[in-house]
Amino acid sequence: QNEKELQDVVKQQEEKLLQLIDKSGEVMRLKAEVSELKRLLQRAETEARVLWEEMRGKEHQVDTAYIQERVMLRREVEKLRLLLVEKEDENMRLTDKY
DSSP: OHHHHHHHHHHHHHHHHHHHHHHHHHHHHHHHHHHHHHHHHHHHHHHHHHHHHHHHHOSSOOOHHHHHHHHHHHHHHHHHHHHHHHHHHHHHHHHHHO
16 A cells, blocks of 8 residues: 555656656747847847938938948847857856856
C-alpha cells in the first residue's frame, strides 16, 4: 500500500517536472520571439527616422542611394549599440556570478 502511494507521488512529481520543463521551453521560445520583434521594430524605426530626416528638407529631390546608405549606417550604429549593451549585461552577470 505504502509503496503504491509512493509510486503515485513520484509519478505526479515527474509529471509536474515535465510540465515545468515544457513551460520553461515555451518561455525561452517567447523570449527569443520578443527579442526578434524588438530587433525588427528597431530596424523599422531607424529606417523611418532616416527617411523622415531626408524628406523634411527636400520636396521633390530624393537621392535614394544616399538615403539607403544613411539607413545602412544607422542600422550599423544601432547594431553596435545593441552589441555593447549585450556585452555590458554579460559582464555584469559574470561579475555578479563570481
